[in-house]
């Protein structure tokens with residue numbers, strides 16, 4: 441999952457970026473409402489985490505502008521402790537959820553999982569396709585009940601594919617779910633991770649759609 445974090449508190453943003461990164465999210469960060477609107481228009485994320493108090497346009501106005509064009513994009517708002525009016529205004533403006541600062545990381549993660557379930561076909565924290573099972577809470581993967589050790593990006597790639605099992609994911613979309621802006625990405629990075637995943641999961645689990653991307657092969661002998 442690729443998250444756009446809109447937050448002008450830099451230490452908080454950095455902390456979230458790191459913590460969420462360890463949990464298999466790719467987090468891109470902007471510090472202003474204008475920048476957020478630009479990104480949503482031209483480089484759409486999977487989920488937006490939007491602070492209400494921003495230096496230029498406030499988060500509620502950002503949300504209204506986003507919603508005018510996009511009703512579906514999941515938006516989780518961050519509000520100040522005493523900001524009850526903000527909460528109400530946020531939900532009225534089309535926020536999917538909100539968190540009051542300061543919040544526990546575990547709570548943010550749980551709420552992100554809810555938003556993820558909403559935008560994928562997966563309805564629980566476990567995703568099972570054929571003999572492969574992925575646990576999004578423990579971030580673990582097993583094949584035929586046997587745990588398999590995956591590198592962080594292998595896990596992120598597999599998760600993105602399994603959340604969309606049967607649907608083709610283009611190479612460029614997969615790349616945005618593996619690397620943040622500015623990270624050095626070699627042109628065959630996704631292929632390399634796919635190759636490693638196939639070694640660990642078996643060759644027929646992930647199907648290559650030539651010239652387009654990859655998908656989980658639902659027709660395999662489950």
Ligand code: CA
Pocket residue numbers: 447448449491492493494
């Ligand atoms: Ca703020």
